[in-house]
Amino acid sequence: xxxxxxxxxxxxxxxxxxxxxxxxxxxxxxxxxxxxxxxxxxxxxxxxxxxxxxxxxxxxxxxxxxxxxxxxxxxxxxxxxxxxxxxxxxxxxxxxxxxxxxxxxxxxxxxxxxxxxxxxxxxxxxxxxxxxxxxxxxxxxxxxxxxxxxxxxxxxxxxxxxxxxxxxxxxxxxxxxxxxxxxxxxxxxxxxxxxxxxxxxxxxxxxxxxxxxxxxxxxxxxxxxxxxxxxxxxxxxxxxxxxxxxxxxxxxxxxxxxxxxxxxxxxxxxxxxxxxxxxxxxxxxxxxxxxxxxxxxxxxxxxxxxxxxxxxxxxxxxx
Amino acid sequence: xxxxxxxxxxxxxxxxxxxxxxxxxxxxxxxxxxxxxxxxxxxxxxxxxxxxxxxxxxxxxxxxxxxxxxxxxxxxxxxxxxxxxxxxxxxxxxxxxxxxxxxxxxxxxxxxxxxxxxxxxxxxxxxxxxxxxxxxxxxxxxxxxxxxxxxxxxxxxxxxxxxxxxxxxxxxxxxxxxxxxxxxxxxxxxxxxxxxxxxxxxxxxxxxxxxxxxxxxxxxxxxxxxxxxxxxxxxxxxxxxxxxxxxxxxxxxxxxxxxxxxxxxxxxxxxxxxxxxxxxxxxxxxxxxxxxxxxxxxxxxxxxxxxxxxxxxxxxxxxxxxxxxxxxxxxxxxxxxxxxxxxxxxxxxxxxxxxxxxxxxxxxxxxxxxxxxxxxxxxxxxxxxxxxxxxxxxxxxxxxxxxxxxxxxxxxxxxxxxxxxxxxxxxxxxxxxxxxxxxxxxxxxxxxxxxxxxxxxxxxxxxxxxxxxxxxxxxxxxxxxxxxxxxxxxxx
Numbered sequence: 001x002x003x004x005x006x007x008x009x010x011x012x013x014x015x016x017x018x019x020x021x022x023x024x025x026x027x028x029x030x031x032x033x034x035x036x037x038x039x040x041x042x043x044x045x046x047x048x049x050x051x052x053x054x055x056x057x058x059x060x061x062x063x064x065x066x067x068x069x070x071x072x073x074x075x076x077x078x079x080x081x082x083x084x085x086x087x088x089x090x091x092x093x094x095x096x097x098x099x100x101x102x103x104x105x106x107x108x109x110x111x112x113x114x115x116x117x118x119x120x121x122x123x124x125x126x127x128x129x130x131x132x133x134x135x136x137x138x139x140x141x142x143x144x145x146x147x148x149x150x151x152x153x154x155x156x157x158x159x160x161x162x163x164x165x166x167x168x169x170x171x172x173x174x175x176x177x178x179x180x181x182x183x184x185x186x187x188x189x190x191x192x193x194x195x196x197x198x199x200x201x202x203x204x205x206x207x208x209x210x211x212x213x214x215x216x217x218x219x220x221x222x223x224x225x226x227x228x229x230x231x232x233x234x235x236x237x238x239x240x241x242x243x244x245x246x247x248x249x250x251x252x253x254x255x256x257x258x259x260x261x262x263x264x265x266x267x268x269x270x271x272x273x274x275x276x277x278x279x280x281x282x283x284x285x286x287x288x289x290x291x292x293x294x295x296x297x298x299x300x301x302x303x304x305x306x307x308x309x310x311x312x313x314x315x316x317x318x319x
Numbered sequence: 320x321x322x323x324x325x326x327x328x329x330x331x332x333x334x335x336x337x338x339x340x341x342x343x344x345x346x347x348x349x350x351x352x353x354x355x356x357x358x359x360x361x362x363x364x365x366x367x368x369x370x371x372x373x374x375x376x377x378x379x380x381x382x383x384x385x386x387x388x389x390x391x392x393x394x395x396x397x398x399x400x401x402x403x404x405x406x407x408x409x410x411x412x413x414x415x416x417x418x419x420x421x422x423x424x425x426x427x428x429x430x431x432x433x434x435x436x437x438x439x440x441x442x443x444x445x446x447x448x449x450x451x452x453x454x455x456x457x458x459x460x461x462x463x464x465x466x467x468x469x470x471x472x473x474x475x476x477x478x479x480x481x482x483x484x485x486x487x488x489x490x491x492x493x494x495x496x497x498x499x500x501x502x503x504x505x506x507x508x509x510x511x512x513x514x515x516x517x518x519x520x521x522x523x524x525x526x527x528x529x530x531x532x533x534x535x536x537x538x539x540x541x542x543x544x545x546x547x548x549x550x551x552x553x554x555x556x557x558x559x560x561x562x563x564x565x566x567x568x569x570x571x572x573x574x575x576x577x578x579x580x581x582x583x584x585x586x587x588x589x590x591x592x593x594x595x596x597x598x599x600x601x602x603x604x605x606x607x608x609x610x611x612x613x614x615x616x617x618x619x620x621x622x623x624x625x626x627x628x629x630x631x632x633x634x635x636x637x638x639x640x641x642x643x644x645x646x647x648x649x650x651x652x653x654x655x656x657x658x659x660x661x662x663x664x665x666x667x668x669x670x671x672x673x674x675x676x677x678x679x680x681x682x683x684x685x686x687x688x689x690x691x692x693x694x695x696x697x698x699x700x701x702x703x704x705x706x707x708x709x710x711x712x713x714x715x716x717x718x719x720x721x722x723x724x725x726x727x728x729x730x731x732x733x734x735x736x737x738x739x740x741x742x743x744x745x746x747x748x749x750x751x752x753x754x755x756x757x758x759x760x761x762x763x764x765x766x767x768x769x770x771x772x773x774x775x776x777x778x779x780x781x782x783x784x785x786x787x788x789x790x791x792x793x794x795x796x797x798x799x800x801x802x803x804x805x806x807x808x809x810x811x
Contacts, residue, residue, distance in 0.1 A: 151614035174617040262555045263617040264790040279437040
């Protein structure tokens with residue numbers, strides 16, 4: 001006799017190949033009716049803007065005309081983007097910004113989570129303090145950091161000059177070579193608490209008995225971390241990294257407020273460049289084409305994110 | 320002493336004729352309420368307080384005071400660089416409007432200079448614009464040319480076209496049709512710290528005569544005192560940058576087009592001319608060669624220069640008369656010894672005419688703002704309450720309120736504002752006001768083109784940044800900017 005569990009039964013019901021999609025929808029018509037309002041809202045606020053952006057990306061929208069006077073030009077906007085020097089510069093900046101911010105935020109957050117996982121006096125206070133950068137408004141943080149970095153009267157410069165380490169305050173954000181790394185530091189400062197929280201949550205799922213057993217078997221601290229702790233954190237790490245990467249690809253506030261993409265486009269990343277193209281220069285068509293490309297990249301990341309999440313669920317479900 | 324010196328300087332100005340002609344030529348427009356050909360600090364003083372105006376009475380003829388309606392209104396309001404005094408006048412204006420027109424439901428929204436254009440453009444795309452908007456002078460032609468604005472001339476709100484600066488009227492005119500009413504018009508002046516000048520071995524009572532002198536003075540101040548000489552501003556997407564660089568560009572004989580001539584055609588791009596490159600070279604010399612200006616100039620706005628100036632860390636800058644009041648506000652907020660330091664700076668604050676170029680040409684941006692009414696199809700709800708909008712415009716552009724709303728930082732768009740008692744009061748209370756009114760005849764409007772916002776807010780700052788960061792040479796940066804303008808004008 002075969003025992004069919006509730007989960008297995010539900011999974012069987014969701015196999016469209018067996019009963020057909022329409023029959024499936026009909027069978028669950030009440031469920032669909034419940035979520036219909038939400039789907040309608042999503043169609044209006046998500047699906048339509050996506051469709052409209054894709055449509056606009058095939059049109060020329062001269063800055064001197066209204067949007068309704070646009071002309072169809074096929075893939076010309078995409079060709080314009082891919083053949084422009086600015087695109088490659090901005091793309092390089094975006095990659096440096098995204099991977100630099102994501103990787104260092106994750107490593108720093110993970111290290112902090114490991115440090116805070118151990119029991120010590122003041123752990124709660126320290127944890128609360130470390131979360132502060134994440135809860136501060138990005139706008140406020142950007143203005144504060146702008147003054148911290150100020151190339152003439154910033155506090156870092158004042159300290160360095162005061163200590164006699166340099167004659168002039170270092171030029172952080174008014175220099176094409178240093179501006180992007182300086183902004184990445186601010187972004188890491190804002191983001192690493194998020195990675196820390198995620199990894200702290202993950203650490204709590206590592207079975208204590210496994211760690212104790214490994215210790216009994218003679219594993220040292222590094223071996224226990226590498227062979228026991230880390231494998232348990234693989235999925236939460238993937239999710240954290242993907243979420244950070246998506247957030248960084250979309251990051252706008254810090255670079256826009258601190259430098260507006262300058263100096264000389266050295267801190268322009270895709271999203272600030274798209275904003276400038278659309279709202280500053282009214283090249284809605286080109287900006288839309290950029291947005292479509294960005295959308296495709298983010299969708300790819302989103303796919304891996306969902307896959308990582310479903311991987312977790314499958315494991316939890318014993319599949 | 321400064322006033323006498325400035326008055327004579329105005330009278331002496333030889334090149335001013337061409338510039339003044341563009342702003343003041345009235346032959347085609349009839350006689351204005353003030354004699355623009357006599358414009359000088361003495362003349363402005365002589366007409367101040369000579370006429371009374373009944374604002375509510377005048378506006379009642381446009382829209383009855385008991386009119387019942389609703390108005391959505393966006394305006395470029397006060398921001399962090401403005402003095403508290405101005406904030407109070409804005410508050411008073413809206414209170415007075417509500418009292419004068421108690422049955423008009425007013426929904427106003429203030430936006431800063433740098434945000435307004437972007438947000439307004441976005442709202443227009445979604446047909447969610449306000450019924451009326453007060454835009455910076457740069458924005459009028461862009462929206463008029465695209466067909467978003469209703470024709471609107473001063474006569475529609477109870478005034479005559481001659482009541483306003485001819486240069487300001489150009490900025491609200493597109494294809495021969497008037498689309499707005501100027502509210503205020505302004506020119507900036509040159510500000511310096513006499514104490515810093517003295518300590519640097521410069522004449523404390525004399526502003527640099529030419530832009531070449533500014534470069535020299537800036538270096539001397541930096542070399543002797545170790546502080547920044549001139550408050551260069553080169554941030555992107557910030558109105559402060561073109562307002563400070565264009566006077567320099569025009570003084571050297573350059574321009575984006577021929578906007579500095581009496582009858583500009585805007586056909587020939589001049590950003591790559593030797594004169595324009597000389598102006599850019601002057602900025603390069605200060606920033607790169609002499610390192611005599613704030614390193615932070617590439618991310619600074621004028622609001623960032625103000626604290627540096629009041630802290631005695633900046634010798635010279637270009638700004639409004641309101642910067643004196645801003646310094647008073649900053650001084651009031653300072654504590655301990657900082658308060659005394661700030662007081663010393665305020666005591667030593669001097670205003671003068673903006674320096675000339677090598678050929679004696681003096682120029683300043685003729686700035687300001689205008690009010691416009693939108694076409695109903697672009698407005699949220701698809702309706703425009705015209706009587707309510709006209710009531711607002713009549714009141715803001717009245718001699719009384721166009722003066723009061725520009726009290727510390729600007730000048731009334733309505734020339735009759737110069738005749739009011741508040742102008743007289745203002746001349747007595749706002750220090751250095753006559754310097755900036757003296758600069759008005761040297762004012763050059765930004766090109767009255769829909770492409771002007773992009774040119775001034777993006778292409779010109781980009782050119783500066785490309786040269787100052789070393790990303791391009793001065794020649795390359797100017798050529799690159801000229802090409803971008805040509806591409807833009809060619810519809811690319």
